[in-house]
Amino acid sequence: MTVPTTAAGSVAARRTVMSKVGARLLSREAGVAATLILVVVFTTLQNPNFVFSPDGYRDLLLTPSILMLVAVGQAFVIITRNVDLSVGSIVGITAYLTGRLFIDIPGIPVLAVFLAGAIVGGALGLINGALVAVARVPALVITLGTLYIYRGLNVAWVGSDRINASDLPREFRSLGTDQILSIPVLTIVAVLVLIAAAWYLRNTRGGREFYAIGSDPDAADLYGLKVNRRIITAFVMSGALSGLAGVMFAARYGTVSSQAGTGWELQAIGAAVIGGVAISGGVGTVWGAAIGAFLLLTINRALPVIGIQDFWQRAVVGALIIGAIVLDRVLAVRQARKLREMRDTDND
């Protein structure tokens, strides 16, 4: 935002303090991005193939792009002080759905498949949202239930079947490898979605209400905000973006079994938390969640390259998540103290 030109002296003085506070908020995303670059540079120095091989370069951008979509959806939900554990199962269902559509409806346009994935994912998200908002049961419980239900439906539907790359039309398969200006197409799609989501959350009345609701749900009720509608919207977004990710999963890997997307919910939540989305709601951006997704997967891939054992790989990811939360807490305490001091000096 631009700094206003009209400001009284005292206000201007305080503005410098405020801009520092604002810079702190900004720096969260910047900090995660810096860490990401550091990891990439360091690992590449150890093993140049990490970036400078065709596979390495593609993995760097492509694989995280898919998780990124799920993390962006998850951020919507977490910002409203909820959580969506069912996203991994939604990725699985829509990934298989993608293959089935191409097999059962020969010649179906690729765009229609993308739409179908988003719509089916959105519908599954709608079920989550409706249960959370109307039944007033904590999202943790509802989506833990739908995690198993959706996965169960998927297993029942897929059975021991699997989608193979040969089942998919060439033009769809090539989406997983195509590049524009040496950037993978799927990454471009994911980033466009990210930009739209970020713009909506930051710059529209509706977007700001997600933050208000997560910041204090009771106050939002008293204020007369349409809390239920927003919460349902958040879950629909999360579902639809997971559905989109499911379609991209099929394009990227070509093979889809009944276990596709297992465990993604925790990676998505981890990505959001690492990226500065407060698990208690009201704080954070989808940019943070997106960069968090890149950092999480890149570290996962970097650790074996620099020769760290499997056990420690998981521990490092865990430490990263805990570290991010501790950092948030420390910064929050420090900011609260700063604000208190400002108040005390103001009251003199």
Added chain:
Amino acid sequence: MLELRNVSKTFGSVVALSDGNLVLESGSIHALVGENGAGKSTLVKIIAGLYRRDQGDYLLRGESVDFTSTAQAKNAGIAVIYQEPTLFPDLSVAENIYMGRQPTNRFGRIDRKAMRAEARAIFERLGVRIDPDRVTEGLSIADQQLIEIAKAISLDARVLIMDEPTAALSGNEVARLFAVARSLRDEGRAIMFISHRFDEVFELCDTITVMRDGAYIATTPAHETTIEEMVRMMVGRDVATLFPKVDASIGDVVLHVDGLNRAGVFHDISFSVRAGEIVGLAGLVGAGRSEVARAVFGVDSYDSGSVTLLGRALPAGRPAEAVRRGLAFVPEDRRKQGLVLDSGVARNLTLAVRDSLRRFGLIRTRDENRLTGIWATRLEVKASAMDTVVGTLSGGNQQKVVLGKWLSTEPKVLIIDEPTRGIDVGTKAEVHRLLSDLAGQGLAVLMISSELPEVLGMADRVLVMREGRITAEIDRVDATPENVMFAATQQKEGAR
């Protein structure tokens, strides 16, 4: 501007408001006064659209309205500032003011610059300095209230209701708030001010409406009435016959509290309770009564002072020790602090004596039920079975279970906080009879109550607290609703 006629509201069997009347005029500051539980909050919530009235008329600018949500009331120009401001702590001040109504450009993009400028303009008009860009987290209650007021102004609210806005403010902040309130009045808005501080009521308001027991009592111009008259209207009812405490022989001091302090909560609290005596601890909600009780029992800490139980000092912060030495504490919120709601009557009743009930480390249901049987009979708990889940019992019976739980520890001193809150009249009398019997058997009782009749009827001695201090100690014979209420709200009169 706004008028309520014969409005009523009931929750289940509890009548919260039986006959609410109110006329708010433009350009006037109207005070609404009454004891705790007089129905003021219910009235406000009906005006705000949070509750719907069961009966009566609600007129706004002469037209009948029926709000089903706070958003509707807000759109009709009614703004309510609750005791605890309800803001979004993670969002900026400007965003809190304009949430859902932010100025936007033609693409629907929020115009932050315009929003900030508008917020700043309102603050300038109010004569306060709050940075619209800072997050709301960490602002003082006074500043948060000003943000609420700014919100009301930005909505161009014509009716502004402030529910005890000064309760948490310092002297300067109160003066600033009053200045703002007066300027809003002069702009022709109707303002309603709810307060327990009579000096403030008379300083600020031009009209006063008194409520009592959920009903309208009177409305008078402020200059035609006095504090004394107002207090009489607030409490005026026959109390002596309602809650008779049987005289018991009063023995030695069993609980003695000396100079108890906790910074910002209570100061210099000294009193003693004798065997067979019921000491009432009166005062308004927020006066620090429950905090004192919790500190004495050891749940909360205190900074200085001492507690002596049966002649021996009681260490601070050790509730288990207090129980072992014969102190029992029935907390205010029995559902949260006194009961395991999902467990049965027997489980709950024996909760405090599980150790002595234990044989070889195990508790037999038979023993549990035997003990429960004794107390359930003595207290006349109406439950169909020993394992009836207490959450399903009525408030009165729940209270009896909590009482039974503590009485089974055979205490010497019982501290009971709001013994009859949320209990219907019939069961109330039973609880009172029970307390009276217990005192007759030599139990020392410290009873915290916000209900004046209960205090006056039950207590041998009344201690009154106001803003963290004991402001009066009145004997049963001298206690009147007026002097207790005075001590609870004023410093003069009734103070020793």
